[in-house]
Amino acid sequence: MEVFLATFSALFPVINPLGATPVFLALTESLDRKSRNEQALKACLYMIGILAVFFFAGTFILNFFSLRIEDLRIAGGILILRSGLNLLNPDDAHKGNKRLSKEVQEEGLVKEDISFTPLAMPLLSGPGSIAVVIGMYNKAEGYRDFGYIIAAIIMMALASYLILRSSQRFTKFLGKGGMAALSRMMGFIVLSIGVSFIVNGILSLVEMNQAK
Template identity: 50%
Template sequence: MSDLLHLWGIYLGTLIGLLPIINPLSAGPTFLAITEGDSDERRREQALKGCVYMVAILVSFLIGGTFIMTFFGISIPGLRIAGGILVTGIGMNMLLAPRADAASEAAQQEAARRKVDISFSPLAMPMLSGPGSIAVTLGFTSLATSWIDYAAIIAGIITVALLTYSVLRMSGSLVRFIGPVGVNAMTKIMGFMIMSIGVQFVVNGIVGIATDPVLLRSIKDGLAGL
């Protein structure tokens, strides 16, 4: 029973950690703009491929994260602090940044529209699986102690991808329903949630360093030598 609760906690943690950063509601208007003129079938195909690419990117970083940490000698508390700072910055930018210049947004969307296939870039990378979601995914490696834990995280990533695909499929109706003001408000709310997640990452990292047995032993030996 405790094992099931542990896996359920990891799965829910993955959902709660990734959904605010990926923020499919905010991605909806941009997706509509860069696929303007495409048929519904073409949009559906681009959204599906983009979400598949997103899963592939995040799972690659999840699996490769352990090897990267080992190779560079990065500790789990250090990863949590670095990822927390990055995620906090992204959340603060979403919460406080002014709305992007309309001319700049139009230029970016026009450049994306000229692409034959936008499913990998800019949809999957960086819209859906950007630095923030990659940092959070790397942080999940500190929660996994067995292959079944990794399976629970991957299941969470796939669930986020399915939700994102559903939102992108319905993005036209959703944007018309909540309007630009609603999209902006959701982005601010998601930004606050992301900031909270980032701060908690930093706190967990500091606690991990402060309670590290090697560090405590070194401090104890140092005090004993005084």
């Protein structure tokens, strides 16, 4: 259960489905409630598939490009730091946290099905969450841990679906001030995760050099 909780607690602030609600509502403003819920469900199912694929294939991808897990941790930490800084900026909190570029949002407004892109990727399963699951693969010890990590990904998708499904209620209840405050709280946690990734990556590299 420690592996399950560690994976879920690392993924939740990085994916930040609460912060994704303004973008989700903007992209689905022309849809009725049933269609909006269908898009949210499909996006979360795609998210499970994307994260599961990178979880199991991540090590092979790193080996193919001759990269080390420490390189991924440092690069992923930098990306997560950037996301955290965006969340801490109150101006970005009112603009969807710049999670999607203007061009991607405009494309999403005219697409009939936005569940895979831009909802599942990159809104929900972006570089930060992919870096987290690849990092968890290298920490796993045996098939039981693999099962707990996949279960945490599924639980994360379920939580994301419930939040996106209730996105209108959340935004009305919290208001702009509440969303901005929540964004800052998530931003601080995301920054901490990014720092942890970078520090662990650097320490691992130092230990490897000392061992040589």
